[in-house]
Amino acid sequence: MNDSYHRLFEPLAFKHGPQLKNRFAMCPMVVFAANEDGTPSQEDLDYFRRRNQFGDLLLTGAITISEHIKGHPQQLSIASDAAIPAFAELAAVMKAHGGKAVAQIQHPGREAAHGYKQTGKAYAPSSIRFPFLPYQVTELNDDEIWGIIEAFGLAARRLMQAGFDGVEIHGANHYLIQQFFSAYSNKREDDWGGTLAKRMNFAKEVTKAVIKAARAENPQAIIGYRISPEEIHGETVGYTLDEALLLIDWLANMNLDFLDVSSAGSGNFSSNAYKAFPRISAQQGAINTIIRTLLNNRLPLVISGTIRSAEEALDALNYGDIVAMGVAALSDPDFKAKIAAGKEQQINMNVAGRLADLRLPSGLIAVYKQGVALPQVEGLLTD
Numbered sequence: 001m002n003d004s005y006h007r008l009f010e011p012l013a014f015k016h017g018p019q020l021k022n023r024f025a026m027c028p029m030v031v032f033a034a035n036e037d038g039t040p041s042q043e044d045l046d047y048f049r050r051r052n053q054f055g056d057l058l059l060t061g062a063i064t065i066s067e068h069i070k071g072h073p074q075q076l077s078i079a080s081d082a083a084i085p086a087f088a089e090l091a092a093v094m095k096a097h098g099g100k101a102v103a104q105i106q107h108p109g110r111e112a113a114h115g116y117k118q119t120g121k122a123y124a125p126s127s128i129r130f131p132f133l134p135y136q137v138t139e140l141n142d143d144e145i146w147g148i149i150e151a152f153g154l155a156a157r158r159l160m161q162a163g164f165d166g167v168e169i170h171g172a173n174h175y176l177i178q179q180f181f182s183a184y185s186n187k188r189e190d191d192w193g194g195t196l197a198k199r200m201n202f203a204k205e206v207t208k209a210v211i212k213a214a215r216a217e218n219p220q221a222i223i224g225y226r227i228s229p230e231e232i233h234g235e236t237v238g239y240t241l242d243e244a245l246l247l248i249d250w251l252a253n254m255n256l257d258f259l260d261v262s263s264a265g266s267g268n269f270s271s272n273a274y275k276a277f278p279r280i281s282a283q284q285g286a287i288n289t290i291i292r293t294l295l296n297n298r299l300p301l302v303i304s305g306t307i308r309s310a311e312e313a314l315d316a317l318n319y320g321d322i323v324a325m326g327v328a329a330l331s332d333p334d335f336k337a338k339i340a341a342g343k344e345q346q347i348n349m350n351v352a353g354r355l356a357d358l359r360l361p362s363g364l365i366a367v368y369k370q371g372v373a374l375p376q377v378e379g380l381l382t383d
């Protein structure tokens with residue numbers, strides 16, 4: 001190995017015991033391969049078997065906590081104990097080479113397009129007519145909100161029983177937890193909205209429920225939280241970076257093991273802005289640096305965003321503690337192995353002609369062919 005990359009191979013100990021052998025992580029990515037009942041399919045297993053040495057921290061794509069609340073028909077869901085054995089197979093495949101398997105748990109909220117198709121309902125904090133949705137959402141009542149918080153805990157318990165090393169709470173990318181935090185999506189006047197403090201309550205209650213349930217199964221559970229650092233779309237402001245920092249500060253004092261900053265959209269791991277819109281904040285500098293300074297070693301920071309080469313992975317360690325990759329994990333599962341062998345020049349981001357070897361699920365390829373807005377994978381559409 002070229003000596004300059006040794007920092008990527010330094011271990012990291014989580015607060016609750018488990019250790020990572022290196023700083024490589026696989027981003028959470030839905031790969032649209034699940035069986036109709038939400039359990040992992042053979043394609044899911046093959047896809048992860050091909051990538052279980054990509055990094056030491058391996059995240060599943062978003063797993064919904066409810067069978068009838070899915071964004072896509074082939075999204076994973078863990079809605080009952082009956083699904084535990086199937087998820088145990090996935091956990092075993094992910095852990096086969098000593099990597100830590102962490103399951104991302106999610107409620108899509110208004111984005112549950114498939115759930116809407118099945119049940120005629122997609123739930124949200126407030127019943128707003130969102131211009132980008134072809135359906136009207138249904139406002140959650142207080143009992144339903146507490147039911148969802150409980151369901152997050154149940155999902156965490158089931159995934160720990162299935163043998164996962166931990167869970168990541170999906171608080172990012174415009175799904176239900178973010179919808180509650182967003183002043184754009186949340187117009188409630190009860191305990192769950194109206195002020196910044198109340199907009200944080202749903203995220204806080206979900207976090208407490210998940211920590212309690214996961215640690216009851218395994219005191220060493222690795223528990224993380226993924227956040228989008230701001231929600232700004234031109235004139236529309238869901239929350240600013242400064243508001244997100246208040247939630248992050250609260251999370252940093254909880255019994256968590258890592259914070260994962262989502263960089264979806266145009267974000268790069270070193271960006272000063274999350275999307276193309278100017279930041280609303282008094283803070284200067286890269287978003288991840290601002291967050292890392294606030295964390296002040298209370299939690300390790302997982303970062304991601306257009307890391308496609310060994311040099312970029314190394315540079316990312318100047319902004320965070322764990323380097324997570326999405327497209328690079330889809331395109332070259334041997335990314336880390338190539339760096340370890342001094343062959344980083346052979347890292348290949350073009351998947352053309354390599355689809356069978358890469359074990360990319362057919363549903364994932366179909367979604368890309370439909371032109372869904374996801375980070376582009378070079379060569380996928382030309383293969």
Ligand SMILES: Cc1cc2nc3c(=O)[nH]c(=O)nc-3n(C[C@H](O)[C@H](O)[C@H](O)COP(=O)(O)O)c2cc1C
Pocket residue numbers: 027028029030031060061062104170172173226262263264304305306307324325326327328374375
């Ligand atoms: C196919 C695909 C599916 C994704 N699904 C999820 C998901 O389930 N949960 C999530 O938090 N982010 C998801 N993302 C975003 C990635 O986790 C990551 O933040 C993004 O791709 C940027 O990193 P990259 O440039 O290394 O790909 C997905 C990205 C891709 C490409």
